[in-house]
Amino acid sequence: MFVLTAFKNTLLVLLLTFMACGRSQEIESPSGLSETEAAQNTVIVAANRTEAYFNLLRDKDFALVANQTSVIFTASSKPGDGKPSWVHLADSLLGAGLGLKKVFAPEHGYRGQIDAGEKVKDGLDRQTGLPVNSLHGSHRKPTPEQLAGLDLVLFDIQDVGVRFYTYIATLQLVMEACAEAGIPVVVLDRPNPNIHYVDGPVMEKEHRGFLGQTEIPLVYGMTMGEYAQMINEEGWLQDGVKADLTIIPLAHYTRNTPYVLPIPPSPNLPNQQAVRLYPSLGLFEGTYVNAGRGTTLQFQSFGAPFLLESHFKYTYTPESRPGASNPKHLGVLCRGRDLSAVVPPDAVDLKWLLEAYTYRDAESDFFKTEGFTKHAGTASLQKQIAAGMTAAQIRQSWQGPIEDFKKIRAKYLIYD
Template sequence: MISCGSQSREKDKRQITKDRSAYSKDIKVHAIKKDKAIIVGANQTENYLPLLKGKRVGIVANQTSVIFRKDGRENTEDKRFTHLVDSLLSLKVDIRKVFAPEHGFRGNADAGEHVEDGIDTKTKLPLVSLHGKYRKPIPKQLENLDIVLFDIQDVGVRFYTYISTLHNVMEACAEARIPVLILDRPNPNGYYIDGPTLKIENKSFLGMHPIPLVHGMTIGEYAHMINGEQWLANEQKCTITVIKVENYTHNTFYSLPIRPSPNLPNDQSIKLYPSLGLFEGTNVNAGRGTEFQFQRYGAPFLDKTVLSFSYTPIANFGAKYPKHKNVVCYGEDLKSENINGVMTLKWIIKAYQNSTDKSLFFNTNNFTKHAGTKTLQQQIESGLSEKEIKATWKDGLEGFKKTRLKYLLYD
């Protein structure tokens, strides 16, 4: 006899398997659109293969680390692109190991999930997790490497952890005197800067530097800032080379052809992520456990007479244990919300104000890590309006914009 708990677990496994299959399909055939003029760093093999020739190479990569077909027209299987690692191996580059960030090398681990070291089943290369026992490569893991290549698609939000991984890799390589080669990619939220600036006493893996929540920089630009602002331990500098994106400016629209993590499935989720990502520091569900991640929010303790939209999170690919799993949540559906060039607090303020039990709302320590400051929670709890709160960000934003100018690679 199967217990109710076992039945529930079996159902969850079936759902996760189904969602994983859908995600795999999404990676293979999701359209490359509106951005054919963009040539990402990885596609410019003529510019970086000479830097890898005769070198023992480590690669920091995930499912977004791909080389696109030049015509972008092929519709079947993986014909639109090949993985960078596969391409470099075919070109006889001596890859010794792959370092995997949050969500893993193939991008299928939950947010925050511990990722184990292992062997990649396709290439048989050793996989070194940078989101498991270690988040910074240790000296032993860098032994016998001459260069480390970093190629990961970012979305330009401080608590999206790939820039923290970038910092840790640069710091470890600086200590080991190993150069880092960065293949740059566009930032889909790179056309604006917004949000509270992190206070350094709140430094964590969700934010390591005193920058606004939306920073408006590519990975390559951010690497230059890390060096230039002396953010590495002991004010070290990492030797970096950035292969720039061709035909890109910060005002160029870029639709990500591959989702950068399991719970950012489309352009709308990426636009809303800076605003709805703050719910990660609360007990409100931000769409995890549905097919509309970061396009809705809800909780069972929100007033359903005001927030009448309802949904029930279930275990799925990328969210084995979503908040309020199998419980009806009340909130708002934002999948059609038109938002560009702004991070807004209106939804988190509205949710807090319509909580039937406000003591349930904030996970204070986690919210502070996401916000980068203790002040934001206090401001929301005290009833300040969005306009009043945003006015307190002005000095931090203006200071950062001036600093940022020194490191921009694109107009």
């Protein structure tokens, strides 16, 4: 483990980045952020700190684990101009003459346009000509053949701080494969928009999978870099292997720094409201309730045909949309809640899940038991809900394991 901590002047960082990225095409944010949100104050993501990691890449043949969020903000991103612009990290690396040889693509693909759960295919990136190896297809861990000839793997993907959001599983499997192959890993850190709290059921060992590789709470309150350090040093990689790991930290960032993601991290998390509600509404993914997929309020609403009309007045009909080609209850009228204007809780809030379970047609199935257990990380939550326990009673059962986790987590926190 090696953490670089030399922070440079913000203006110098942006100027160097801009010079290194001259060949890249700038793109504007699709997320409709305000000027204040787009400016992001003074936080510098690790990808922008080129002076901290370009030297690690020189004279190396390396791969990049990346998606559409893997960007460097350019010098034209000025506070107040309302026009954030950036270049993709791959373009920046190639423009600087570094030895980027291939890309590994996680769930949703390298360009972030593929449906949740859909297999990502190997291929070539049309914009750069780079080979793209899928980590969400026939396998989810880089193979020895894919790593052959590489001197290093660079990881840069935006996370949202929720255990069943699969990019931390991809990080863990990449670290594991690189440790087994004796290849160093460099993680470029990014803010976690849900870093300010730890909550939810802790994963149980017997329910490990791609929706949860380690025994951590549903919301774990760490950046990717912090999490990488923890799983490496705690011996949580398979067979206790340990990666040669370097973390490039953020600059001017604390756990209390507000940060709005300038690029949607995946097709169905289009804005900050969805990102903040995702820890609570994501549990609907293990039920027959639609969590807004197939609408413009993904993870900002929920509904199902079997929810009672006498209780739920809000209605919508899921449609086939980019990123959700076949949502639950496609073309069927659903009743539920519009949560686009609620204040997101700093907690895993069970009230909407319990409300939907309580005010449903009793003859209809509610849980997809295997899927719900995988999302919750425990079989207990479904049993607690079915037994009529209150949200407060259920939350109380989480507290002991959460406190145990926090003691481990404290050793690996980089930011105040």
